[in-house]
């Protein structure tokens with residue numbers, strides 16, 4: 310049975326009121342489906358990643374839902390120091406305070422707009438693992454890198470940096486998210502074959518780096534995933550789920566992606 314991961318990265322969107330509405334609409338709709346999914350032999354893990362300022366609203370809204378249907382709560386970034394003079398940063402204990410179980414790290418917007426280098430991201434991956442949260446590690450090539458035939462070099466460099474010094478047990482706990490930069494927010498998703506090719510390559514490399522050929526590795530695809538392309542992408546052998554940006558902001562479209570798998 311293939312377990313599917315459906316993660317919604319809200320980026321710098323969704324205030325408290327919008328967050329509460331999302332939980333009301335999405336949670337209410339999904340209620341009951343876990344049993345339905347189990348009956349169909351499917352399992353699904355749903356998580357949402359609100360901005361820091363809406364974590365409290367998300368945590369509060371989830372208390373009104375049937376426990377079995379509450380999405381996991383995650384954050385979009387974190388700093389690795391536990392506390393201190395780091396103006397503007399948020400620590401792992403602070404995220405735990407809101408019940409966060411996951412943290413997105415290395416998103417291309419953090420890498421390109423905010424200049425986060427591989428080494429800083431690797432330090433965050435280590436700290437998040439040490440704290441027993443799940444790092445959702447993002448990586449992927451730009452359009453220029455793809456056109457210059459550099460996709461596999463870039464993906465390899467980013468994965469090697471993140472996994473440097475990590476044990477096989479740690480490597481297995483990371484959720485990997487291949488997000489080609491040219492597909493993010495452009496409406497132009499990678500084709501299912503393009504995504505499959507890089508996700509399959511990633512799994513092989515991660516297993517090699519961890520020195521464990523049989524290790525389970527979870528790799529998601531992200532980049533313009535929408536209700537109309539989700540079913541095909543999620544059916545690919547090496548793709549374990551989707552990290553959705555724009556289409557996760559409305560309960561309606563996120564739910565349609567959910568149903569694309571549930572009814573597949």
Ligand code: 13P
Nearest residue numbers: 318493494532533554555
């Ligand atoms: P879009 O789905 O809006 O392209 O964003 C993808 C993404 O960056 C998720 O992290």
